[in-house]
Amino acid sequence: MLTISRELVDQIIAHATADHPDEACGVIAGRNGVPERFVPMENAERSPTFYRFDSMEQFRVWRDMDDNDEEPVVIYHSHTATEAYPSRTDVSYASEPGAHYVLYSTALTQFRSFRIVDGVIEEEDVKILEPGV
């Protein structure tokens, strides 16, 4: 299960909405599996059907996480015409077995989370922590 604050969910949705119809992507860094620090990334492909982190930006962000003892708890991207379910390309390039892969569909306003390990997709529940609760 992914447990995530309402604020972070809203940030993902705002980023995806702003970049629509291109796919938006980014990371939420954290420790011990808790997503905390929102890091929107540039989609180097600027495409409605593909995303890829810019390699230099990824290097800096991954080094900062290393320095902070953080991990990429969430890797998110948007789908802008289809449902929020990992595509074949998403599965073939999934390279962070410890991450929650969050997909947001701007077309269907769907927010879903998955584990993708060794080519196998497993959907998980999302628990959103509301402010003040």
Place this chain on the structure above:
Amino acid sequence: MAIEVRIPTILRTYTDGAKAVDASGATIEELIGDLEARHPGIKARLVENDKLRRFVNVYLNDEDVRFLGGLGTPVSDGDTVTVLPAVAGG
């Protein structure tokens, strides 16, 4: 001649879980050859048809080797090489 190579989570199965390993060589290509000798199987995850795999990023210190000389990029003692799988999808 030791060069530190930082290994991403997904490739640590080849390095017995180590986050960083030492390797030697005069170029990225030689370095990967030496890595392969020490950690068999890892080369095929980095190189395909004598080129870096498209969705693998290799950095020499702070630069992506694609913007330097690719596999032919010279490396020297004390350098740090970082491997990161590109985060990508559709």
